[in-house]
Amino acid sequence: MEIFGIPTQALFGQLLIGLINGSFYALLSLGLAVIFGLLNIINFTHGAQYMMGAFCAYFLFTRLGIGYWWALAIAPLAVGLVGMVIERLMLARLYKLDHLYGLLLTFGLALIIQGLFPNEYGTSEIPYAMPQELSGGRNLGFMFLPNYRAWVILASIVMCLATWFVIEKTRLGSYLRAATENPALVQAFGINVPRMITLTYGFGVALAAFAGVMAAPIYQVNPLMGADLIIVVFAVVVIGGMGSIMGSIVTGFALGLIEGLTKVFYPEASNTVIFIIMAIVLMIKPAGLFGTQR
Amino acid sequence: MSEAALLSVAGLNAWYGESHVLHGVEFEVPRGEVVTLLGRNGVGKTTTLKAIMGMVARREGSIRFDGTQIIALPSDRIARLGVAFCPEERGVFASLNVYENLLLPPEVRPGGLTVEQVFELFPNLKERLASQGTKLSGGEQQMLAIGRILRTGARLLLLDEPTEGLAPVIVQQIGHIISRLKAEGFTILLVEQNFRFASRVADRHYVMESGRMVDMIPNAELESNLEKVHEYLGV
Numbered sequence: 122m123e124i125f126g127i128p129t130q131a132l133f134g135q136l137l138i139g140l141i142n143g144s145f146y147a148l149l150s151l152g153l154a155v156i157f158g159l160l161n162i163i164n165f166t167h168g169a170q171y172m173m174g175a176f177c178a179y180f181l182f183t184r185l186g187i188g189y190w191w192a193l194a195i196a197p198l199a200v201g202l203v204g205m206v207i208e209r210l211m212l213a214r215l216y217k218l219d220h221l222y223g224l225l226l227t228f229g230l231a232l233i234i235q236g237l238f239p240n241e242y243g244t245s246e247i248p249y250a251m252p253q254e255l256s257g258g259r260n261l262g263f264m265f266l267p268n269y270r271a272w273v274i275l276a277s278i279v280m281c282l283a284t285w286f287v288i289e290k291t292r293l294g295s296y297l298r299a300a301t302e303n304p305a306l307v308q309a310f311g312i313n314v315p316r317m318i319t320l321t322y323g324f325g326v327a328l329a330a331f332a333g334v335m336a337a338p339i340y341q342v343n344p345l346m347g348a349d350l351i352i353v354v355f356a357v358v359v360i361g362g363m364g365s366i367m368g369s370i371v372t373g374f375a376l377g378l379i380e381g382l383t384k385v386f387y388p389e390a391s392n393t394v395i396f397i398i399m400a401i402v403l404m405i406k407p408a409g410l411f412g413t414q415r
Numbered sequence: 416m417s418e419a420a421l422l423s424v425a426g427l428n429a430w431y432g433e434s435h436v437l438h439g440v441e442f443e444v445p446r447g448e449v450v451t452l453l454g455r456n457g458v459g460k461t462t463t464l465k466a467i468m469g470m471v472a473r474r475e476g477s478i479r480f481d482g483t484q485i486i487a488l489p490s491d492r493i494a495r496l497g498v499a500f501c502p503e504e505r506g507v508f509a510s511l512n513v514y515e516n517l518l519l520p521p522e523v524r525p526g527g528l529t530v531e532q533v534f535e536l537f538p539n540l541k542e543r544l545a546s547q548g549t550k551l552s553g554g555e556q557q558m559l560a561i562g563r564i565l566r567t568g569a570r571l572l573l574l575d576e577p578t579e580g581l582a583p584v585i586v587q588q589i590g591h592i593i594s595r596l597k598a599e600g601f602t603i604l605l606v607e608q609n610f611r612f613a614s615r616v617a618d619r620h621y622v623m624e625s626g627r628m629v630d631m632i633p634n635a636e637l638e639s640n641l642e643k644v645h646e647y648l649g650v
Contacts (some may be wrong), residue, residue: 294516298510299519306506309468310520311494311567 127385133264135381140166141339143377144277145332149354150361151281152328158301158364159321162223166184167348167354169234170326172201174333175342176238179249189338189404191253196334197327198282204326205319212322213315231348238344246341273335280331281370286365297321301364356399362412370408421446421571421602422467427476427486429459429466433443436462438626439476445570445640449593449603451613455649460606461503464573467604468500469493480571495523499569503576503606505550514544516559520567526641527568535593537562554585561592562634565601572596575606590615610637610644 124132149167156164177196181187187195209229215222251269258267266310289296300307300314308314333347340346376395384391402410422444429437437459437460452460457618466474469490478486485493492534494500499520503525516529517540517550532540537558543551557577564572574593578586586609593603605611613620622630624647632640 189569217417295511295515299508302508302510305490306502307472307519309429309470309490309494310564311491311523312521313491366574 125386129263130265130386135385136378137264137270137381138384139378139381140274140374141377142380143374144274145336145373146354147281147370147373148277148328148332148335149350150357150373151284151366152325153354153358154361154364154366155284155328156322156367157358159297159304159318160208160212160223160226161216161220163220163355164225164322164325165224165225165351166230166234167326168351169231170200170204170329171333171336171346171350172238172344172345173203173234173335174330175346176242176333176344177330178334178337179247179254179342182249183254187296188304189250189334193331193334193387197330200330200333201323201327205323208319208322213318215293231351235344235348240262242344244343247344249337250340251338259374269338271324272277272366273339276335277332280328281373284328285366285370287394290301348373354397356395358409360395360402360409362409365409365411365413366411368411420444421424421481422604423479424463424481425476425477427432427463427466427478428473429462429471429475431471432472436471436626437466437474440623440626440628442621442628445618446602446604447597447600448618449597449605449616451570451605451607451610451611451617451620452623453607453610453620453644453648455647456608458623459626460623460628464500464575464606465603467493467496468501468573485544491540492582493566494520494569495525497568497570498572498573499523499564499567499571501560501564501575501577505556505581507551507556507559509547509549511548512544513540513546513548513551515545516548517563517566520563521570522566524568524570528565533606534567535563536565536595537541554581555589557585557589558583561589564594567606570600570602572601572603574603576608577605578609580606586612610648620644 123129136374139208140195148330149171156162176194177199178189178192181192189297211226212223212353215226233322255272258265296307296317304314336346350357357372357376358369360376361368376398379393380391420443421577425441427437427440428435433459440463445621452463456461461469464472467478469488472487474485476485480496480498482601483496509520517533539555540559540562543555548559561574561577570629577589590612603611605617617634619634620632621628621636630647632644
């Protein structure tokens with residue numbers, strides 16, 4: 122069976138890959154959006170923190186015998202905690218300066234982290250096994266769906282929607298949104314804004330680490346696994362709109378799918394399509410599809 | 416500090432960067448009174464409120480609230496002691512609807528108004544709960560800004576020009592509400608340029624010039640000092 126002259130297995134296979142990539146784009150750009158929204162910092166360390174999540178899962182398994190499911194909880198907590206220390210010791214000193222300084226600091230940190238890991242682990246991929254429960258897959262008739270990939274998509278959607286819900290529909294989320302607009306006034310209402318900022322950064326970083334653990338069985342563990350991805354994720358964030366929560370989720374998944382479709386219909390452009398869209402969006406709507414000018 | 420004073424400010428100096436804005440400000444706000452800070456634009460009235468609230472980074476001197484020294488405390492700790500601030504620009508959040516704006520300040524002490532009591536004071540708000548905060552009219556935004564701090568249980572309210580830019584009928588309504596709050600035992604420090612409004616609600620008036628407190632006029636003596644007040648305010 123064919124659609125537009127493309128075998129359905131190939132078409133849906135690429136769409137699935139697009140959706141998987143989109144899951145990671147969405148999780149990572151969501152973390153960036155949460156951080157940018159409150160801290161006004163473009164967290165260039167995000168890719169390195171994603172990689173640290175994957176390495177944390179690898180260490181937990183090889184050194185402590187702790188498997189995937191526990192790693193999915195422990196690695197985000199551990200990497201998030203490291204993030205909170207970075208925020209308190211370094212980022213907190215930059216809030217009164219231009220965005221550029223935060224970007225430079227986090228870019229430098231990313232280079233340091235991504236420079237240290239290869240010394241110990243090289244740059245080749247280190248295998249990380251997927252959990253037994255999710256091995257295999259099912260034939261849907263029009264395509265074969267590996268269980269682990271289905272899980273990644275589902276977990277990513279649930280995590281993204283849960284984050285959106287907390288930010289848009291709860292009291293805690295209203296503190297975050299208000300502090301994004303006027304942190305001094307929110308603090309004058311009795312809310313400990315500096316602590317909220319630290320926890321928010323920790324949460325954004327934890328999202329990256331969570332994505333890293335989920336990526337480990339698919340892409341393998343590699344010190345530079347976040348370096349290339351983060352460039353695409355920044356394009357996703359720019360297209361969605363800096364700081365927009367729903368923008369980062371929708372744009373993440375949509376661009377993953379567009380990338381997948383481009384691989385089917387015009388493979389030569391598949392590596393650049395996101396950047397082409399970014400350039401067009403910047404020209405037409407500089408604040409991004411879901412963003413507002415700040 | 417007199418026994419009755421809920422707030423006592425002495426030798427207060429404050430800076431914005433290199434700019435020295437307050438020069439040894441001294442005054443007291445007795446418990447249960449409405450006190451106004453009068454003065455022309457730029458004399459330091461808003462800065463005084465912000466310094467009390469801990470929102471000016473560099474401040475020196477003494478600010479005692481209910482006997483507790485608060486000069487070195489961060490603003491969230493000051494709020495938790497029972498001081499609430501309603502800023503000049505109202506500070507209604509665009510990303511929050513009216514209900515979320517109303518519930519934003521946490522309850523810091525028991526004894527605050529319930530949401531229903533706030534609606535009783537400001538019935539307009541009840542009809543606009545789902546609206547974006549900044550889509551309200553100026554008067555409604557002011558009601559929201561005052562209403563939300565009444566929920567917190569704070570005993571001292573710092574109101575920065577609550578009548579600025581509002582229609583006379585709304586100004587009158589805000590005046591009634593301030594009088595009612597006073598009757599219910601709230602202590603209020605009010606920054607005003609509209610001294611006619613201030614004279615209807617306040618017990619005493621402090622006058623500021625160039626970052627200094629230059630005079631205190633009890634409300635009962637305001638009429639006999641009108642010429643002086645006009646001169647202070649440049650009316």
